[in-house]
Amino acid sequence: MAGTDSTKPAVVVGLAPTVILVRPQMGENIGAAARAMKNFGLDQLRLVAPRDGWPNARASAMASRADDVLDGAVLYGDSPAAVADLHGVYATTARAREMEKPCLTPRAAVADMHRRLRQGQKVGILFGGEKAGLDNDDATLAQTLIQIPANPAFSSLNLGQAVLLVAYEWYTSGPLPAPAEAGDSLSVTLDELHFFENRLEAELTRHGFLKPPEKRPSMMRNLRNIFRRAELTGQEVRSLHGVISALIRKDLDVDD
Amino acid sequence: MAGTDSTKPAVVVGLAPTVILVRPQMGENIGAAARAMKNFGLDQLRLVAPRDGWPNARASAMASRADDVLDGAVLYGDSPAAVADLHGVYATTARAREMEKPCLTPRAAVADMHRRLRQGQKVGILFGGEKAGLDNDDATLAQTLIQIPANPAFSSLNLGQAVLLVAYEWYTSGPLPAPAEAGDSLSVTLDELHFFENRLEAELTRHGFLKPPEKRPSMMRNLRNIFRRAELTGQEVRSLHGVISALIRKDLDVDD
Secondary structure, three states: OOOOOOOOOOOOOOOOEEEEEOOOOHHHHHHHHHHHHHHHHOOOOOEOOOOOOOOHHHHHHHHHHHHHHHHHOEEEOOHHHHHHHOOOEEEEEOOOOOOOOOEEOOOHHHHHHHHHHHHHOOOEEEEEEEOOEHHHHHHHOOEEEEEEOOOOOOOOOOOHHHHHHHHHHOOOOOOOOOOOOOOOOOEOOOOHHHHHHHHHHHHHHHOOOOOOHHHHHEEEEEEEEHHHOOOOEEHHHHHHHHHHHHOOOOOOOOOO | OOOOOOOOOOOOOOOOEEEEEOOOOOOHHHHHHHHHHHHHHOOOOEEEOOOOOOOHHHHHHHHHHHHHHHHHHEEOHHHHHHHHOOEEEEEEEOOOOOOOOEEHHHHHHHHHHHHHOOOOOEEEEEEEOOOOOHHHHHHHHHHHOOOOOOOOOOOOHHHHHHHHHHHHHHHHOOOOOOOOOOOOOOOOOOOHHHHHHHHHHHHHOOOOOOOHHHHHHHHHHHHHHHHHHHEEHHHHHHHHHHHHHHHHHOEEEEEE
């Protein structure tokens, strides 16, 4: 897959969320995240462009007996690649964002993950790097934001702590979900959605809609947010492709 | 008060639990605990015999903008002194203990704290040092144990993480309790209870009950646990003193 730089064979995502660390900086924090995951029963870890490369000796030292989580980590070149096969993506955010998508507490988000997992969906949680957190493009990949409630005057949590709290909510959220009941009503994977959105963007650009150029990223973000929020099925995305195909058709068939 | 080695004036305990770190070792972890407290709206910190003395430069460096919590910390020489003025004491424990007292999750414990605080009680949470945790005597001081649910195969959390999770549960546990409605039904302070128990122990020793000597600590612990669990009022403790006084009286008044 384009953008994927995996050093491991693909991991089967089980009935639990995958943790995705986006541009993490210090190996110690990656190790602390792995420990926190193992404390609370999560073992699927993905890393997007870790600053100091991978593997990382400091991460291993910090992880101590959670090194199995690190050993299973899958490396990606960018965030879209890391979420491509997922159906439900959650983005942790330190601050409220002006995005038209739900922003849940970790507890409510975990309940929503259970709902998706029960439907056979694969879900993942994005955590930003130490310094800048997730950027708007990362957050746009998600259908749902997660904001950890904290003292507004002192809300900063480090990466390991954020993973710890969300993983703790996962672990304490009750019984594991029932086996999947998949079907065509399954929402689309992020990869399929991304393919659709890219096609839409290309067509909109070609048709002069996304102007001026400096506004293009935010205009596209707003559009993507709409599709993220809709929890589209594969059939619906195929229909939308049909809509685009129809709209861009030059040889109009007035009899149809 | 005997055993108190306070470097600060007594702090008025507000409508929130006090965090009590018992024999903490690394200053960094004391600082991390202070940060976690401030993240989640707690500011009353007590320290029992910190290994490296107090104040501690490493704690201050780690606490960064949570140094106000450290500045307000009160130092004690031992655990009984640190809980003497409290009505409700909770002891965090990494493992299940064979003690006849309730063991709650952090979430359930926080609900119980709200109940006590609504009644005007002062509550505190004991956290053990990095290496050994709380010893049995510390746990015996508490009416209630708190066990953080975690993967049984990988349950170790550091001091800062344990404080973080309990403080997070406090912060997310809903509205602050209503103002206190104190009365004589208020449960006894730990100091009053301790005075009673010491008197009981002295009398039992004098009467040859606590034998053999090597079994005395565990026998007394079991007795203390009973009184801890009972949530005695001041009136009830006075009655129990009366019971002891009556029982040890030599000049029996058969007409009474």
